[in-house]
Amino acid sequence: MSDSRYEVRVENIFEGPMDLLVYLIHKNEVDIYDIPIAMITEQYLGYIDWMERMNVDVAGDFLLMAATLTQIKSRMLLPTHEIDGEDPEDPRLEITRPLLEYLRMKSAAEEIALRPVLGEDTFVRPKGAEEIRPDPEGGFIQVSLFELIDAFQRIIENLPGKHAVELDAERFSIQDKIAHIIEVLEEKGSVTFHELFSRDAGKEELIATFLALLEMGRLGLVRIAQHCQNGIIRLFYQ
Template identity: 40%
Template sequence: MTTAQYKVDLSIYSGPLDLLLYLIRRNELDILDLPVASITASFNEFLDVLELIDLDLVGDFILMASTLAEIKSRMVLPRAEEEEIAEVIDDPRSDLIQQLLEYKKFKDAANALEEHAAEWQEHYPRLSDERPKSGKDPSEDLIKEVELWDLVSA
């Protein structure tokens, strides 16, 4: 396949954390209990497509993929019992999960602000309480007495 066949809009993913958050939502995963193997596989699939498009954009995504691979390898390696107890306390996924939670918080706040701005775009402010003054006084317009034939002939 050539690069001309691929057309991907990268504006939907502003960075590797955005893509990672999307993959977690798409696969309906718990953000606090990441299955690193499936996320790494999905992330690498996207990375393959991204490399075909533009190598300059790939740097941050490669860093995230390598971080996921490092976490995966730490979780697979055999450990001594003492290390297991310490590892439970210091989960290798904890830093990534913390970053994801912070990113999600900011992204949700940005979306709320964007919705609020869009809502207020439809409102127009009241400029002043003063009404324009007309040239004549409305009490000067007197109603004339009119009969039905006057209306018909008019």
């Protein structure tokens, strides 16, 4: 039993509101220049509500984006009028423009990260140096917070009986769950996302495990990645 309500803070660690928008656009396979604002707004608010009910601290910029999307959705419902013979500006451009700029900046940052690092890729390897071992984590890409949420929601939905319950992990200690995950990782080195969640566990215990996983990610104790080919999410002990 936990002494008090545990709150997981994800700001500045996991993705921000722009990342959630990009994720929803990719997930729904929609054109960034023709965003179905009503659908995206509804799904965005759904993720915010889910995180809040899970007691995951939602940063203020998420709520600001929610207000912006809601406002754009309202403007889309209003009748439009031509001004001096010109078509009125699409209200969605208020979000499309910063999204495009964000994607450009993110792409540039990723490109810089791939450049050779001085002393690591730049200089010739000394003669007689140890052979480089194959990377056991090769073929994996970083997992977003929202992909983790989707994966966990599928686990909850597949449980027998009603799953539309109040999400509350107060009955279980997040610290104890973190300790348990560390024990598993120390023994195995890595583990799949689904292996963490016992089939015999109740919903509250599963939620506590998920919150423990998020906290470990925030603390840098684990690296969470997804296999490029089979899509399996795996945790690696840092």
